Amino acid sequence: MVSPLQDKGFMAETQAKEWLESKGFIHRVSNYRFKHAEIDLIMQHKGILVFVEVKFRSGTGYGYAEEFVDYRKRQLIIRAADHYIHEVDWHRDIRFDIVGVYKDRSGRIGFKHFEDAFY
Template sequence: MAEHNDLGRLGEDKAAEYLQAKGYKIVERNWYFHHKEVDIIAFDGDTVVFVEVRTRTSSDVLHPRDSVMPLKMRYLILAADNYVRYKKLDNRIRFDLIACISHRDGRWDIEHIEDAFTAQAE
């Protein structure tokens, strides 16, 4: 597996731990609809939260929160719509972003952006 894939998996693990510590109930990880993936699907109370996790090293120029492009947002929205229909859910939904930054000394910075974008994003 490529090094960036390992880093991404580690970031997703850190994000899942972070959400669980905040009381979220994780129900899916790496959920696919065709080629569209949702990193984490969780419940924050009664709200279904679709979480995009972006991971970078501290030496990367682009901050992970700045790496989510409109096409990725649209794919997340399509996947979320399919998930809600498939599970027959009638809950409020939200799209969050978790930006994870790995430091050489083993520290991690985690930034959780609730309502990072809406289903109207284009």
């Protein structure tokens, strides 16, 4: 059974994917797993492989999305990305982005994109 939190996360990832595609990104993989790590979205944009962490927030009272990707989470994503890069034999540029999906009080969805957020 999927919890409401997991359901919100899946919805946010789907919305982020569609939003990024509308910006010219090409979707490669969703929810890529390697050991204990998961990359929400792997996209390609202008020849760059982009590993995207998606964070959903209903308001900013507890902080912004980018504040919830701590050092440990970044290290797990980097490790999984390294595995994916070797798996597909990627030899060009990469970057790590965070996409915040925000829902305001009236239910409208907004996005905040942090390109090259960490490495």
